[in-house]
Amino acid sequence: MKDLITQLAQAVAPSGSERQFQETLLSYVKDLADEVKIDRLGNGIARKHGDGPHIVLAAHADEQGVMVIDIDDHGFLRIIGIGEQTPSLLVGRSVRFTNDEIGVVGAEDDVKVQDLTLDHLYIDIGAATKEEAQKRVHIGLSGVVVEPVVSLTDHLLTGRALDNRVGCAIAIEAFREAAQKGLNVSVVFTAQNAVGARGAKTAAYQLEPDFAIVIDATPAGDTPEASRNDIQLGAGPAVKIMDSSTIVPIAVKDHLIESAERAGVQIQYEVWTKGRSDAGNIQLSVDGILVGGVSYPARYTGRTSTVVDLRDAKAALDLVLEAVRSFGQ
């Protein structure tokens, strides 16, 4: 799974620019699927018809980023955020755009760090004039802050976009196994999660699942002076109890906890009051959909680099597989 995660994390796929990456994601599942497609909002969907209730595995494919919104006479780019960005974290970082152009983020000198907004930042792509810049970039072009994926230990990985490329890897492997067993399963790599779970809403409408499992990162609270949060890296996947978008139905929560017991997976409980996930929009789609969440702990979510534990990811896969296998029995 480490190789798969590392490969997926190479892709530059800020919200709204997922299409190319969806081709990659679907290439891992299409041999086992009856249908694959990339839909209007950019969701990548693979459907396998089979026995039993229709279960949808959802993992968001996108990541937060920046978008070019203005180009000045000297060739400097001004940006807006894609998703929530902390401006001070961007200063001095390299940005890779979806067309592979590279730039460096600078900040206006007369603004204090604590007062920085995205309006004070610019990207230097080394263009001398507006015309030169316009040959390489355009208004509306999206990019991400680059940060390589590296191993900290045998089990810990750090780098960009691990949230949620780890989830995509789990969803790929879970879909493959479930499809090979002849189950009635779909996987959706959702688009536009970081800007408000937009893809999840339209994907759920199309797929009308009997049960959906959202696979995503949840912040770990095991770092120095972290705000109160019991989730620890390496202590197993977290069963979602609630986040700001959803309260998971008790029956779903119980099913996931019992599935973990059967699979011999040690779990934690995710109560992430500020968290936003695809779960809420899936739950409220059509006439209401049973939704649950299996989350892997990640340190520094929402920042440019996160830390995850591969053992949590592997255990999350085991839990998802058992939950898919035993749902409705």
Place this chain on the structure above:
Amino acid sequence: MLLKTLTEAMGPSGFEDEIRNLIREEVSPHVAKMYTDVLGSLYCENTVQTGPRIMLDAHMDEVGLMIVHIEENGLLRFKPIGGIDPRVLVSKPVQIGTEKRFGVIGAKPIHLQSPDERTKPLGINQLYIDIGAKDKKDAEQVVKLGDVCVFATRYEELGDNCAKAKSFDDRVGCAILIETLKKQFQVPLVGAFTVQEEVGLRGATAAGYRVQPDIAIALEGTVCFDVVGAPSHGQSTVLGGGPALTVQDSQTIADRAFLEFMISVAEKHNIPYQLRRVKGGSNDFGAIHKTRDGVIGGGISVPVRYIHAPAQIISLEDYQNAILLTEAIVRAISEGGFTI
């Protein structure tokens, strides 16, 4: 004069009756089918059945105020409907209720303010509407709680082919849509004049589920701050720079293929256009594109200076170019120019 009629009509979110009736009268000779939904949005359809189903959207409602309390002395307290900066309210004339009774938003005069008070903008709670009533009983004869108000602004043309009025957001979009509906297209076309945009794109959500379009375009008035002290990346749009297309706003990330299609149509017909250079704000397409299994489309916006304020300014050239661009895009789609 369509813009004058539309902008001077009353229609805060949830109270779109007057503006809807005006629009209905204006478009009825030109459309095959017309109906409203339970929220009050007005739909106008042609009879063409083949080709992609196109939805053009403009919201009828405008920002306004609602009377929520009457003081013993007959002064009216109010709450905003939609996003209104309280700093634009002081001393402005308003019209209240279906009878359009005049009132003035009052506050303590500068002579009586302490030095400290003079440095702070007045909040909604410090303001009231004065209708000249002698006491609460007198006021209650003519105003009820829940009555709504709009700014009392006349439409006038000014300067270099510009116009000022209230509610260009989004009566300019309504006017573009009306002018488009007067033309004939060989493609299924639904014009949706929606309600309650200013309080959260509510009418458009229902409209998206009802119309089930293949392609949707919101016609809007959008923020413009091309004035003193605004750097290029703080302007959003430039007055007279042509209709603005969205790359990202608070509710939508543009579908790149459709955006490039709209740009190619503008360039082919030599219609000036600009890209909206700000993330804040949104339009009905933000709600429509998330309905059902998702909808392709975008927004065409006329730059509006002093948007959501009592007197707004647009360039009539931008307005005319938005009409041309909308027509050209619908024609290009009807000729198979965009594949979903």
